[in-house]
Amino acid sequence: MLTRFFLVLLVLGPVFCSAQTERLFVFGHSLIDHRPPAIATPSDETTVPHWMYLLALASGKDFSAGGQYGFLTTHRNLPPTSQWGYDLVPGVWESDTEAFSEADVTSVLLTAANFIQNDILPGQDYAGQPGVSPVSATEEIFDWVSLQEPGTRLYIYENWPETNLAIPNPTYPLNDAEFTAYNLHTLGSFHTWWVDYHDLVRASRPNLQVKMIPVGPILADLFEGNLGNQIPYTELYEDLDPHGRATLYFLAAMVTYSAIFQERVPQGYVVPDIVHEEVRNNYVAISDFIWNELRSFNTPDGQSRVFFGALPVELVAFRGTTDGKTVQLDWGTSAEIGTDRFIVERRGPAGGSFSPLGAVAAEGRPADYRFRDPQPQAGNNTYRLRIEDADGSMEYSPLVAVFVPEGAEELRVVRHSDLEYRVYGLAEGSRIQLLDVNGKVLLERKELFNGNLLQLPQRLAAGMYFLRASTRPGTVQTARVLVPR
Numbered sequence: 338m339l340t341r342f343f344l345v346l347l348v349l350g351p352v353f354c355s356a357q358t359e360r361l362f363v364f365g366h367s368l369i370d371h372r373p374p375a376i377a378t379p380s381d382e383t384t385v386p387h388w389m390y391l392l393a394l395a396s397g398k399d400f401s402a403g404g405q406y407g408f409l410t411t412h413r414n415l416p417p418t419s420q421w422g423y424d425l426v427p428g429v430w431e432s433d434t435e436a437f438s439e440a441d442v443t444s445v446l447l448t449a450a451n452f453i454q455n456d457i458l459p460g461q462d463y464a465g466q467p468g469v470s471p472v473s474a475t476e477e478i479f480d481w482v483s484l485q486e487p488g489t490r491l492y493i494y495e496n497w498p499e500t501n502l503a504i505p506n507p508t509y510p511l512n513d514a515e516f517t518a519y520n521l522h523t524l525g526s527f528h529t530w531w532v533d534y535h536d537l538v539r540a541s542r543p544n545l546q547v548k549m550i551p552v553g554p555i556l557a558d559l560f561e562g563n564l565g566n567q568i569p570y571t572e573l574y575e576d577l578d579p580h581g582r583a584t585l586y587f588l589a590a591m592v593t594y595s596a597i598f599q600e601r602v603p604q605g606y607v608v609p610d611i612v613h614e615e616v617r618n619n620y621v622a623i624s625d626f627i628w629n630e631l632r633s634f635n636t637p638d639g640q641s642r643v644f645f646g647a648l649p650v651e652l653v654a655f656r657g658t659t660d661g662k663t664v665q666l667d668w669g670t671s672a673e674i675g676t677d678r679f680i681v682e683r684r685g686p687a688g689g690s691f692s693p694l695g696a697v698a699a700e701g702r703p704a705d706y707r708f709r710d711p712q713p714q715a716g717n718n719t720y721r722l723r724i725e726d727a728d729g730s731m732e733y734s735p736l737v738a739v740f741v742p743e744g745a746e747e748l749r750v751v752r753h754s755d756l757e758y759r760v761y762g763l764a765e766g767s768r769i770q771l772l773d774v775n776g777k778v779l780l781e782r783k784e785l786f787n788g789n790l791l792q793l794p795q796r797l798a799a800g801m802y803f804l805r806a807s808t809r810p811g812t813v814q815t816a817r818v819l820v821p822r
Contacts, residue, residue, distance in 0.1 A: 357397075357398050357399065357656070358398065358399040358400075358443070359393065359398065359399070359400045359401075359443055359444060359597060359598060360401050360402075360429045360440070360441055360442050360443045360444070361386070361389075361400070361401070361402040361403075361404075361429060361442070361443070361444050361445070361446060361597065362402070362403055362404055362417075362419075362429055362430060362437075362440070362442045362444075362445050362446075363386070363402065363403070363404030363405075363421070363445070363446045363447075363448075363494075364404065364405065364407070364409075364412040364417065364445070364446070364447040364448070364478060365404050365405070365406065365407075365446065365447070365448050365494070366406055366407065366408060366448065366450070367406070367578070367580055368448065368451060368496040368497065368580075368581075368589075369384070369385045369386075369404070369446070369448060369494060369496075369589075370383075370384040370385065370386065370404065370406070370421055371383040371384065371580045371581065371586065372384065374575065374580070374582065375575045375576070375580075376575065376582065378583055378611065379611070380423075380424045380425065381423050381424055381425070381426070382583035382586065382587070382611055383580075383581065383582065383583055383586050384421075384423070384586060385586055385589050385590045385593055386400075386402035386404075386421070386423060386426050386590075387423060387424075387425065387426060387586075387590075388586060388587045388589075388590030388591075388594075389402070389426075389590045389593060389594045389597075390402070390423070390425055390426040390427075390776065391425070391606075391775060391776050392590065392591070392594045392602050392603060392606060393594070393598070394772075394776045395603040395605065395606040395774075396598075396600075396602075396603040397656075397815070398598065400426070400427075401426065401427035401428060401429045402421070402423070402426050402427075402428075402429055403419045403420075403421050403422070403428050403429040403430050404419070404420065404421045404446075405417045405418050405419065405420045405421070406420055406421075408449070408450045409447075409449055409450070409471055409474035409475060409478070410463055410466060410469060410474060412447070412474065412478055413469070413474045413477045413478055415477070415478070415481045416432070416436075416437055416481075416485075417432070417437070418432050419431060419432040419433075425776050425777070429442060430442065436485070437482075437485045437486065438485040438486060440486070441486075442482075442486050442489055443489065443490065444489065444490040444491075444492060444597055445479075445482050445489055445490070445491055445492065446492045446494050446550075446593070446597075447475060447478060447479070447491070447492070447493055447494065448493065448494040448495075448496050449471050449475075449493075449496075449531075449534070451496045451497060451498050451499050451502075451578075452498075452499040452502065453471070454498060454502060454526070454527050454530040454531075455502050457470070457471070458530070458533070459471045459472050459530060459533050459534035459537055460472045460537055471534055472534065472537045472538055472541070475493070475534075475538050476538065476541060476542060479491050479538075479542060479545055479547060480542070483545060490546075490548070490597075490645065491545055491546070491547045491548065492547070492548050492549065492550055492596070492597065493531070493534070493535055493538070493547065493548070493549040493550070494549075494550050494552060494593070495528070495531040495549060495550060495551045495552055495553050495554065496552060496553050497523055497527075497552070497553035497556065497557070497579070498519075498522060498523055498527045498553070499577070499578055499579070500519060500577040500578070500579055501577070502522065502527065503518055503519045503521075503522030503523070503527075504518060504519060507577055508577075509574075509576060509577050510569075510570045510571050510574070511570050513566060516560070516570055517561065519557075520557035520558075520560050520561045521557075521561075523553050523554055523556075523557035524554050524557050524558065524561075527553070527554075528551065528553070528554045531549065531551070532549075535547070535549040535642065536636075539636075546645065548596075548641075548642060548643055548644070548645065549634075549642050549643065550592060550593055550596040550597075550631075550643060551592075551630070551631075551634055551642075551643075552589050552592045552593060555592050555626075555627055555630045555631075556585070556588055556589065556592070558626075558630065559588065559623065559626065559627075560573075562626075563619065563622060563623060563626055564615055564616070564619070564623075567615040568584065568613050568615050568616070572584055572613050573585045583611045583612060584611075584612050584613040584616055587608070587612045587616065588616065588623070591623065591624065591627055592627050592631070595624075595627055595628055595631055596631055596643050596644070599644055599645070600653050600654065601624050601625070601627075601628045601653065602624050602627075604621055604624065606620070607774050608620050609775055631643045631644070632644075650670050650672065650673045650676045650699070650724050651670055651671045651672040651673075652668055652669070652670055652722075652734060653669045653670065653671045654667065654668055654669045655667075655668040655722065655734050655735060655737055656668070656737065657718075657720055657737040657738070657739035658739070659713070659739050659740075659741050661741065661742070663709055663710060663711050663712075663713065664709070664710040664713045664718060664720075664739050664741065665707065665708075665709050665710075666681060666707070666708045666709070666710070666720055666737070667705070667706070667707050668705075668706050668722065668734075669703075669704070669705045669706065670700075670703055670704055670706075671703050672703060673699055673700065673701055673702060673703065673704070675726045675727050675728060676699040676701065676724060676725075676726055676727075677698075677699055677725050677726055677727045678696050678697060678698050678699055678725050679696065679697045679699065679706065679708075679722045679723070679724055679725075680693050680695075680696050680722065680723035680724075680725065681693070681694045681695050681696070681697065681708045681710075681720065681722060682694065682720065682721050682722075682723055683710065683713075683718055683719065683720050684718075684719040684720075685714045685716075685718060685719075686714055686715070686716030686717050686718065691719075691721060693723075694708070694710060695708060713739070713741045714741065715741055715742065716740065716741065717738050717739070717740050718738065718739050718740075718741060719736050719737070719738045720736070720737045720738075720739070721733050721734050721735070721736050721737070722734035748760070748761070748762040748763070748804070748806055748814035748815070748816045749761040749762050749816065750791075750804055750816045750817075750818050753790060756792060756793040756794075756795065756797065756820075757790050757791070757792055757793070758790070758791045758793065758818065759789070759790055759791070760789060760791050760804070760806065762806075762814070763789075763806055767806050768781070768782070768783045768806070769781070769782050769791070769804060769805065769806040770804070770805045770806075771793065771794075771802055771803070771804055771805075771818065772802065772803045772804075772805060773802055773803075774800075774801060774802075774803075779794060779797070779802070780793065780794055791804075793818075793820070797820055798820070799820050799821060799822040800819075800820060801817060801818075801819055801820075802817075802818040802819075802820060803815050803816070803817060803818065804816045804817075804818050
């Protein structure tokens with residue numbers, strides 16, 4: 338529930354479960370962050386991080402990002418520089434004032450050029466650069482990141498090819514037959530190059546557990562299947578490089594979000610009008626398609642190329658919320674094979690070992706579960722699930738930490754008059770923000786006190802908004818605000 342807060346502090350080891358906080362740094366180029374676009378957009382809609390932030394916001398997650406432009410041959414000149422900033426997305430690292438090791442980056446995304454695949458193999462040297470290949474450059478970058486931030490999750494972002502790799506002497510825009518040939522090339526030899534590239538990096542750096550996100554092939558499959566001939570080429574691409582328009586980067590972000598957060602994109606997200614209506618109208622079906630494609634992208638021995646450490650049960654969420662007196666734990670599964678039960682365990686603010694609180698029987702099918710801790714201790718209560726199979730084997734879920742302050746109350750917004758609302762549950766001198774469904778800040782107030790009247794902007798359209806406020810130092814809650822017609 339958005340009216341209560343939850344905070345995930347720690348995930349121990351690479352596990353297949355959604356993260357709640359993601360701090361992403363990208364060694365990338367314009368197939369991840371394309372600015373400025375040929376046709377101006379209201380914000381940063383031709384970047385993947387922009388859309389990932391809005392999807393994360395709709396899921397109640399924290400997402401920040403930064404990166405630098407370049408290709409592998411230049412990215413290997415370390416340390417990098419944080420060049421990317423956004424209207425909405427919080428930054429992840431100030432390279433002018435702090436070391437990379439101080440940025441608390443959780444994931445690094447890296448991509449190769451999209452015009453070399455017909456010229457060199459992944460392990461072959463670049464022309465004029467002896468000893469430097471796509472694989473060796475990737476090894477240098479990932480080795481450096483792992484020394485700076487041990488445990489950072491490392492991803493290769495498979496992009497889409499330059500058009501002339503698939504079509505001789507192409508002209509913009511491609512016709513339907515040419516676009517089909519382009520998509521088939523993306524799914525064919527272009528994708529094979531990236532799989533070989535991933536395999537070589539995995540073989541040379543097995544301890545780094547490098548993963549790959551097949552963005553280009555999944556989009557090509559969509560354009561030839563679910564969305565076949567439904568979206569004009571000019572609504573997806575603006576040139577033959579090919580840089581995309583907002584719709585393309587939104588779809589790329591759906592794939593990247595699902596891979597990095599290890600869950601489907603939020604089903605209730607309202608897709609903005611800047612994205613083509615075929616995507617808006619088929620958002621849930623596209624989400625399911627992307628999720629199934631990612632789940633089936635495996636190595637020959639059945640290991641996921643995308644996700645970290647599958648659990649015996651596939652968790653799609655594990656969250657903790659508090660009303661200030663009790664803690665409610667919610668989790669869901671999208672698959673249960675041989676699962677017997679979930680043992681809920683807690684560790685108190687003083688630390689020490691975990692103690693069992695109770696057991697919940699597994700349904701044996703995709704299901705949602707709920708467990709309430711009636712007597713949490715004041716401070717950080719840390720929870721985990723011990724997931725037991727019928728054969729006696731077990732795994733642990735990620736950790737979820739919920740702060741329960743003494744005498745805390747949840748954030749509440751009570752309508753007083755047409756555009757006046759009373760806000761309760763605030764810390765002294767709270768700073769509040771009013772956001773629309775796209776994450777745009779519409780109003781910001783400082784020094785608002787508990788029970789004060791909040792005047793919303795005049796001419797505010799009817800609909801759903803979100804109020805974000807601090808309820809104690811360092812703790813933020815979000816509440817829904819419904820403006821009636």
